[in-house]
Amino acid sequence: MQIKTNQxxxxxxxxxxxxxxxxxxxxxxxxxxxxxxxxxxxxxSLLSSNPYPNFMNVTSKNHKIKTTSNFSGVGGCSxxxxxxxxxxxxxxxxxxxxxxxxxxxxxxxxxxxNEAKKYGYPSPNKFQENIKIxxxxxxKKFIKVKPTINYFHxxxxxxxxxxxxxxxxxxxxxxxxxEENSIEVKSDKINFxxxxxxxxxxxxxxxxxxxxxxxxxxKLNRLGKGFMNHPKGVIGTFKxxxxxxxxxxxxFKNEITYFGIKxxxxxxNHYLKIENGFNTPFLNYIYKTITNNTKKYNGNIYGIxxxxxxxxxxxxxxxxxxxxxxxxxxxxxxxxxxxSNSSKNKVYIDQLNNLIxxxxxxxxxxxxxxxxxxxxxxDFDIKxxxxxxxxxxxxxxxSIDASHHMGGIECGVDAxxxxxxxxxxxxxxxxxGGAIFPFSGVxxxxxxxxxxxxxxxxxxx
Numbered sequence: 001m002q003i004k005t006n007q008x009x010x011x012x013x014x015x016x017x018x019x020x021x022x023x024x025x026x027x028x029x030x031x032x033x034x035x036x037x038x039x040x041x042x043x044x045s046l047l048s049s050n051p052y053p054n055f056m057n058v059t060s061k062n063h064k065i066k067t068t069s070n071f072s073g074v075g076g077c078s079x080x081x082x083x084x085x086x087x088x089x090x091x092x093x094x095x096x097x098x099x100x101x102x103x104x105x106x107x108x109x110x111x112x113x114n115e116a117k118k119y120g121y122p123s124p125n126k127f128q129e130n131i132k133i134x135x136x137x138x139x140k141k142f143i144k145v146k147p148t149i150n151y152f153h154x155x156x157x158x159x160x161x162x163x164x165x166x167x168x169x170x171x172x173x174x175x176x177x178x179e180e181n182s183i184e185v186k187s188d189k190i191n192f193x194x195x196x197x198x199x200x201x202x203x204x205x206x207x208x209x210x211x212x213x214x215x216x217x218x219k220l221n222r223l224g225k226g227f228m229n230h231p232k233g234v235i236g237t238f239k240x241x242x243x244x245x246x247x248x249x250x251x252f253k254n255e256i257t258y259f260g261i262k263x264x265x266x267x268x269n270h271y272l273k274i275e276n277g278f279n280t281p282f283l284n285y286i287y288k289t290i291t292n293n294t295k296k297y298n299g300n301i302y303g304i305x306x307x308x309x310x311x312x313x314x315x316x317x318x319x320x321x322x323x324x325x326x327x328x329x330x331x332x333x334x335x336x337x338x339x340s341n342s343s344k345n346k347v348y349i350d351q352l353n354n355l356i357x358x359x360x361x362x363x364x365x366x367x368x369x370x371x372x373x374x375x376x377x378x379d380f381d382i383k384x385x386x387x388x389x390x391x392x393x394x395x396x397x398x399s400i401d402a403s404h405h406m407g408g409i410e411c412g413v414d415a416x417x418x419x420x421x422x423x424x425x426x427x428x429x430x431x432x433g434g435a436i437f438p439f440s441g442v443x444x445x446x447x448x449x450x451x452x453x454x455x456x457x458x459x460x461x
Contacts (some may be wrong), residue, residue, distance in 0.1 A: 015197035020076020029457030048073030075152035112451035236384035239335035269441035
């Protein structure tokens with residue numbers, strides 16, 4: 001049930017930080033297994049009246065960070081994102097599991113993917129993985145569920161008699177005292193602490209989880225290092241080709257599917273998505289520059305500093321419609337990039353406690369993208385127009401839009417959390433979400449996050 005700060009107990013069996021997709025999954029699993037005495041702390045609210053508050057803003061170096069990738073409120077990003085699902089490759093899951101850098105193997109992964117069906121996700125057997133297309137290329141299937149999965153529909157569990165729900169409260173740090181966890185929370189401009197949890201599960205968004213642990217000064221290996229996201233951008237346009245029609249989005253009654261095109265022998269899981277209509281890297285870059293940090297929700301537009309930006313967005317939409325009428329018979333290609341894990345890519349806080357993200361797309365990653373583009377053109381006998389000629393230009397155009405922040409609280413023997421997703425040396429503090437991943441490589445990893453949350457709830461918590 002909803003409570004105020006003066007109604008908090010001094011101690012709980014479980015404290016869940018974040019009532020988004022992962023937090024609500026863990027809460028539901030705990031309640032279904034008869035657990036009681038649970039506190040859920042959410043930075044936003046049930047009504048999400050301010051889903052993109054100032055505390056979520058970050059400063060980034062080299063490449064921009066999409067601030068509206070994170071949603072503050074019950075249900076998290078499911079309030080605005082489109083429920084597109086993709087699976088990680090077997091080779092990647094099993095190799096990191098074998099190296100003790102990921103908590104489950106591929107067989108377990110498939111089992112918990114299947115368990116996620118009760119939340120509305122598609123069965124894992126619907127995904128067709130790594131089907132060879134021709135000499136150099138293979139395909140990867142993505143599924144968008146209809147209607148979209150909104151975790152706000154599960155919010156009624158917050159009213160359980162076994163749950164205390166504290167909203168509009170920002171967790172600032174975790175204080176470790178003997179065998180218990182004390183957390184400090186900021187709420188309504190009031191700081192209070194000494195809330196104790198037998199088990200504490202940190203499942204806020206990636207960047208906020210990192211910031212909480214950085215402020216907690218728990219001396220964790222590689223904390224903040226290895227940040228990754230999923231850069232994407234338009235790379236060119238070409239005349240419609242019947243051979244590629246099967247890769248376009250296909251609408252069914254309960255889902256939309258499309259196929260990404262990947263390189264067979266690459267160490268990177270980049271892929272190309274074919275879309276209808278005319279678009280160019282430069283036009284997409286301008287549009288994303290203006291609109292990337294804006295988001296509509298419940299009829300309101302958030303993140304716009306001036307009405308001028310909204311007018312420019314409307315003008316660009318008109319220009320895009322005109323160009324599509326002029327160039328009717330066109331496809332365009334969007335490139336989705338995997339980022340490699342590098343210690344040079346890091347998240348840290350400055351002296352004013354501002355969150356800084358310093359990351360760079362590697363030159364090798366861009367070279368592999370160019371090889372994928374070249375093989376796509378040669379294997380399908382297609383000439384793509386408007387492709388940036390220089391690597392630096394290509395990097396700029398594909399880094400303009402990037403979501404799914406990952407890494408920074410990595411799993412592994414020499415990393416921040418162990419194979420039970422516990423902080424090393426703090427066996428009752430758990431982390432769940434994109435931050436624990438030592439790898440990236442798939443768009444829309446939310447289904448995997450949910451599966452991991454089910455595993456953590458049932459097997460560890």
